[in-house]
Amino acid sequence: MIGYYPGCTLKTVASIFDRTAREVFRELGVELRELKNWNCCGTVYSLASDDVMHQLAPVRNLIRAKEEGYTELLTLCAMCYNTLKRANELVRRDPEVLSKINDFMYLEEVKYDGSVEVIHGFELLRELEDKIKEKVKNPLKGLKFAPYYGCLLLRPREVAIDDPEDPQYLSYLVELLGGEAIDFPYATECCGSYHTVGAKELVYQRTYEIVNLARELGADALVLSCPLCHFNLDARAKELEAERSGFEHIPVFYFTELLAHAFGLSELQLKQKGTQ
Amino acid sequence: MYVKIDHTKVKGDLVRKIEEISGVDVNRCYQCGKCSAGCPGAPFMDLLPSQVMHLLMTGRVDRVLESNTHWICASCFTCTVRCPKDIDLAGVMEAIRQIELRERKDFVRVDKLPERLNAPTIAMVSAFRKLTS
Ligand code: SF4
Ligand code: SF4
Numbered sequence: 530m531i532g533y534y535p536g537c538t539l540k541t542v543a544s545i546f547d548r549t550a551r552e553v554f555r556e557l558g559v560e561l562r563e564l565k566n567w568n569c570c571g572t573v574y575s576l577a578s579d580d581v582m583h584q585l586a587p588v589r590n591l592i593r594a595k596e597e598g599y600t601e602l603l604t605l606c607a608m609c610y611n612t613l614k615r616a617n618e619l620v621r622r623d624p625e626v627l628s629k630i631n632d633f634m635y636l637e638e639v640k641y642d643g644s645v646e647v648i649h650g651f652e653l654l655r656e657l658e659d660k661i662k663e664k665v666k667n668p669l670k671g672l673k674f675a676p677y678y679g680c681l682l683l684r685p686r687e688v689a690i691d692d693p694e695d696p697q698y699l700s701y702l703v704e705l706l707g708g709e710a711i712d713f714p715y716a717t718e719c720c721g722s723y724h725t726v727g728a729k730e731l732v733y734q735r736t737y738e739i740v741n742l743a744r745e746l747g748a749d750a751l752v753l754s755c756p757l758c759h760f761n762l763d764a765r766a767k768e769l770e771a772e773r774s775g776f777e778h779i780p781v782f783y784f785t786e787l788l789a790h791a792f793g794l795s796e797l798q799l800k801q802k803g804t805q
Numbered sequence: 806m807y808v809k810i811d812h813t814k815v816k817g818d819l820v821r822k823i824e825e826i827s828g829v830d831v832n833r834c835y836q837c838g839k840c841s842a843g844c845p846g847a848p849f850m851d852l853l854p855s856q857v858m859h860l861l862m863t864g865r866v867d868r869v870l871e872s873n874t875h876w877i878c879a880s881c882f883t884c885t886v887r888c889p890k891d892i893d894l895a896g897v898m899e900a901i902r903q904i905e906l907r908e909r910k911d912f913v914r915v916d917k918l919p920e921r922l923n924a925p926t927i928a929m930v931s932a933f934r935k936l937t938s
Contacts, residue, residue: 684882719881
């Protein structure tokens with residue numbers, strides 16, 4: 530049984546990601562059952578070996594999943610995926626850390642044991658390929674997409690959902706839906722991530738380069754799976770238009786929006802100037 | 806004349822702490838520069854990631870702490886997946902940040918941020934987790 534972990538941002542600015550995912554998976558015969566009681570995963574996996582405290586939040590979510598009888602936990606946000614997956618891998622390989630965490634959370638009725646599998650939406654879609662083909666009513670004909678993975682679906686290697694240096698799944702999916710995926714050399718580049726809070730210039734520079742290249746290569750839109758990448762490549766790109774003459778933003782979509790369009794459930798807004 | 810270079814003496818306590826937190830032996834780096842070549846933060850950094858490694862293995866951690874490199878690092882893991890010596894450089898950057906944060910030296914000052922900060926939850930939680938103590 531698969532439980533669904535939306536994460537904070539899919540409940541707010543990225544609600545379209547959550548909504549289209551539910552619609553699309555329902556169409557494919559999978560009802561997304563949201564965990565009844567989840568908390569923030571922490572967004573970033575702690576890399577410090579002596580910092581067990583920051584593993585509590587992701588592991589607590591895994592307890593919630595286990596409690597409700599789920600064997601798999603589905604994520605869509607690349608950051609939630611990475612954080613939950615890495616915390617899970619950590620407690621699976623380090624029984625000492627696991628028992629420390631369980632001891633600390635002694636008020637929980639269920640002890641965590643590493644038994645829940647953290648998966649990303651792409652992995653579920655891979656299994657539903659035949660159904661996807663059946664459901665395409667409104668193919669993405671004539672549209673060119675630049676596939677953009679960013680960092681956390683692909684790195685580090687131990688949690689990569691595809692080849693970290695040469696991922697293919699997004700292109701494959703776009704083509705399954707009747708669209709064209711361009712060969713995009715910046716598909717795995719970083720958007721500047723959380724520096725959008727304290728070092729915006731870095732994000733502006735990354736956004737400038739990524740969006741410009743996508744445009745130069747003839748893409749009509751970017752397609753991705755991370756709400757933070759989305760914010761940087763879309764909202765920040767729009768701000769950047771005022772600052773750098775000649776720069777134009779490009780529409781940015783979650784992969785579930787492409788599926789929803791292809792299934793005839795909603796329409797992609799491709800108008801470039803003045804779109805929201 | 807016989808000269809014995811002992812890296813354990815060169816490194817000093819702070820470098821050893823960084824190695825402990827990150828689980829990386831900094832001496833394994835052979836200075837190929839691949840990490841710096843692909844680093845998205847490099848144009849904004851005082852020191853390149855490979856230079857940080859060089860300074861750590863020669864015990865000049867003060868130069869590292871003076872730089873902004875570990876703060877600019879966005880934990881993108883590009884260096885980590887590309888290092889031919891399998892060094893988790895993103896983990897080294899985190900360890901250096903931890904050294905600073907544990908002394909309450911923050912990179913992002915919450916009280917200095919604009920009152921209406923235009924950024925989604927995911928950005929704020931991650932920035933505060935990474936860059937504030
Ligand atoms: S890629 Fe690895 S070996 Fe090469 S300079 Fe960077 S840390 Fe050292
Ligand atoms: S993890 Fe940090 S140092 Fe390494 S490539 Fe990314 S930004 Fe540069």
